[in-house]
Amino acid sequence: MNILFYNDSQDQLFHISPRQRRVALAVALIMAFLTLAALFFAGTKLPVMSAFFPVLGAWGVMGDVLTSFILFNQFRSSRIFPLLLLACTFLLTGILSLFYLLSLTGMLPLSGLFASGSQTAVWLWCFWHSCFPLGILLFMGSLHFNKKIIDRRLLPRYLFSGTTAVLLIGVLLLALATAGQDKLPVLIEDGNYRRLIETAVGPAIWALCALASVCSVFPYKKRGVLRVWLSVAVFAFLLGVTLSLAAGERYTLGWYGARIDSLIASTVVLLSIISEVNKLFVRLRRQHEELEESQQALESANEQLKELSGIDSLTRIANRRKFDEVLKQELNAPQRAKEHLSLLMIDIDFFKAYNDHYGHLGGDMVLRSVAPRLEAEALAHFGFTARYGGEEFAIILPGHSELEAEQIAELMLESVRSLAIPHQYSDVSDQITISIGGCTLRPGEKSNAHDFIGRADEALYRAKHEGRARFVFANSARDSCLHPFETTSH
Template identity: 45%
Template sequence: MNQSGQEAVQLLHIHSGRNEVRLAWTVGLFLLAVSAAVLPFGSIMLPEVKPFLPAFIAWFILGDILTAYMLFSRYRASRSLPMLILSCTYLYTGLITIPHILVFPGVFSPTGLLGAGDQSAVWLWTFWHGGFPVGILAYLLSQRLYTRPVESRKVLLYGLIAVAGTVLLVFAVYLLATRGNDLLPRIIQKGNFRILITSGVGPVVWALNLIALAGTLWKHRGRSILHLWLTIASLAFLLDVTVTLYSGARYSLGWYAARINSLVAATAVICALIYEVNRLYVRLVKQHDLLQASQTELKQANDQLLRLSSLDGLTEIPNRRRFDGVLALEMDACARSGKPLSLLMLDVDHFKAYNDHYGHQGGDRVLKLIAKRLERAIDGTKGTAARYGGEEFGIILPGYSMKEAMIIGENIRGMVEKERIPHEASASGSYVTISIGAYSIYPSMDTQREEIISLADRALYSAKAGGRNRVSYNGSAQA
């Protein structure tokens, strides 16, 4: 079986746990105990309860056809041919009970409907209880022969052929049991079917059910929920046949008890399937929750990665990469709208000397403080402040003219100066100061980002050359 087929089968076959096995053992032992207790008294005749048989058959038909439907759905999901055979086995047992109840004497008419003969009902019972173990054995054998999944395009075709074949088989058995009533060996006489045993037909049906039970136990040992309760169903069918044969007649104690075993056989697997569906639903919900949690964690990780990739690790403002990206976007936007764009480039005066005198930790504290002042200065604008590299920072001001940019630049310079951070190693003063270069332009679609940065840097060099602690616009110093 290919990987997809194996995964589908593993998903659908839920392993049985200790509680499930314990429950199955309890049900199995209960059925054995009740059947063993009934056997010595099985021939005791009880009143004929007219509604019992129709109610029993209705339950059986409903249970088996629902089981067949759920198994067929599993076949379509797993594309497992053995699962299709098991589905048709339950379809067969569900459908064959319909002619069985219709031809049963005394239910809908004294002699039965649909051309019933005096042996039609018992032969349909025989084909019913013999057909089930044959289907189980076919299922077990197919698991060894058909290990590859059905091709996807053939799943529905195979399913239709199997269902149609099962319906035709039931119809053929019905015709044999009614039209061929006089051709079949006599296994009942006036409601007494002890001849079932002496004719050998009953023991053959019993042996088939025993082999089916043994095969299910040997092959699967109840390792999955489905096969655990399929074993119980096979046991119930075997006990049904056993008690029926020993009861000897219709409406005896054994006959009624055998019908109870049939109900267990019809109910066990569908209950297991419903239980599995519920387990699969719970598993699906848990996996959905895990998926949502994983998606949330992934989003958080992506956000963190984006933050780390676009922010400077020391100052926690945008880094050079983010600066370049924003500048390109704002240039395009201003070129389309016809608005100006201003750029401020600044760095700390005599920063190397500060680092040498106060240490790198002191220098880091200065850079962090300046970054905060930059963010405060552009708060309320559409500007972006970034650490361009080392002690150099850049501020992008889309829509701001030269005059407005100079005002913001001077405001930033003054804010840093007012902090009065001691700088004993400075050659131009006693405190930490900054120099700023400004450049404004009405960009076009052909304007290069490097050109704007270069011109703003040139203004910054002019501010340094003019004595530092000042703002310079395109080389024109402003105190």
């Protein structure tokens, strides 16, 4: 499934309903209200809950990684480059938030290249909260400037390059925040990170997040489920940065609130995609149940139809009365507005001459041999076969276009010829052959049974007139034929 393009419109995962938009808007407004209320008390000291951040941080890392995993798989399926950028953005965010979690909980090495220092955690926070909005801006830009579908053969190269670049960037930023922290400005002193604002690093990060949030919202009307909930995620990320900067230090109301906003930002896209996929599974299950019910009803109806309708006593296929009933049903079926309907009228060539020279018992043998061959070919293409009268047969092919019906007619010509029934009194072959006239109704085209049969009969007459052992279609721009001793290409 192509999750960025829906009905030739960009950035669609699935078609989003007004109700889903209202839910997303409600979530955003609730977060905004709670954040605004918390801003007045952002610096209020709260009890130190040492397990709070590791638990939420681990959930946030898992949310980012799982989101990137799903997006990587969607990229492999749809081959749309913006999805690769978005997947890489969530992967890098997950890696940097993991490094931040390890640093804050004292799990980074105490010595060596990646030894944690007093400024490591705060700079990892800065890198984390800068890379996410930058990735979102790149994603938004790519939606407008890169709409090409990537060649399937290049997918491994793109996936390898994307993941490798993310890992390298993550490791380089970790090295900069550890081994290179002496070259970076001091942003935290004694647990207080007011200097984060004084050095303008914090405001710059906030402005970057605000820009990404605004860009993720527009254009509003053209967004689908993915874009709507991505906007909510970016907005939650912005609110988290706002609370962090307002708090000024750890273990305050603003600091705890910022962690919750970060968790929402890392999981809301994942939850929205899972919700949509679950809806598809539910819909698929419902359709499967309906299909099973339809199949059972169809089998029951077919059995009743077989019992109630007439069967030709000689050939053991449907007779003319049954044919009339089925044709009427197909002409009036609801799917006629969306499907083709083809009709083949078939006549055994020089059958009278066969009867005259081989006797009526021989003629009956021919009918009993030809009928099952025609029925087998028709059933293979979900068609209906009937003995129309005498040596003439009729085949109804619902849902088959003219080209498909012509291909089926070719198969029938060859199938009958392969019976190799001798006919020394035929003018076209030394074996039994058939002529076929066909007619196809296009989707929505109206016709009654009389006119439909008449057009197919007229085509059958033309097939006989043109030499028999062939097929001709009514109103076809490319009348086609196949003689037992000729090869005709279409």
